[in-house]
Amino acid sequence: MSKLYELSTDFQNLFDMFEEINNWSPDTDADGQPIDSEGNVIENPTAYKVQMLNGWFDTLEGIEGEFEMKAENIAAFIKSLKAQSDILKNEETALKKRRDTKDRQIESLKTYLLNQMKAIGRKKIDMPKAVISIRNNAPSLVVDDELELINWAEENDMDSFLNYQLPKIKKSEVKKACKDNMNIPYVHMESKESLTIK
Template sequence: MNMSTLYELKEEHEALMNMLYDEEVDEQTVFDTLEGIEGEIEEKADNYAKIMKLLSADTEALKNEEDRLKRRRETLENNIDRMKRRLYETMKETGKAKFKTQLFSFSIVKNGGKQPLKLDVVDVSEIPSEYLIPQPPKPDNDAIRKALEEQELTWAHLEPRGEHLTIR
């Protein structure tokens, strides 16, 4: 086996990392590059694990940033809603339902779309059938699993569990 120099391994590693972050590079190219890096299965497995750890850390950082940006966006949306609600209330209180300024036009208008509907009954059986949408029954998977623990069923069976790789 031809042992790569440290410099070659570093270059291969950098090229691989660049590919993993490049959305344009297809999956097969990445795996072909991974397979081309020299080493025994144990060494390759270690390298895979190291790369996955790096990618996982970046993924976690991105998730945290997404959460932070989502909270920021929601704060801004809530501020807009509060300001709009306050302006609406002030216009209603002052009786000014419509006016223009040099920059904007303001008016209170009825909502479009379907008129809101509120059912005055609690029990659906009180509504005549012509106003109900028939729905096909759905299987209760939990009840079926429980039944399969006690007996065989001709119309259902449990599949073998899948397996996955863990790295600790």
């Protein structure tokens, strides 16, 4: 059985052959008689050409049938995969919501427990189901005023404190301007083909 891309090549070859058949005229032998590619005399060149065209159409129908069947099967498989993907996406969304809820509950209860232990001066609780302890984490930086810190860093040549980023292009605005026939260099509008399966 041919692969789908091989059938596509067959289509191209077949259409090339159609041109050859349409432009065909027989060679002749030493006596001036029309002959085929194997040197056999052709009694009726017109009928011979019609026969070649009929054979071409039969081949086309065979390839079309096989191609369409393969394309349909692949499209059906794509639809099946899409349905599975949608189910997984919905499950992922639902699971993420559930996980986020659990994470918020965890943080809330940990904060409550930490505050309660600090309130009664307990650093550790050792129980059969859990060992709970308060530890001193490594210091983390807290920026009190971002804008003032940025200004200070720039004024004092402390660029190593700052992360400079290139401006980002607002493609939606540029696209709108292009649609309004504004002449903008370094961009162009382009349409691409896509496959739809229903």
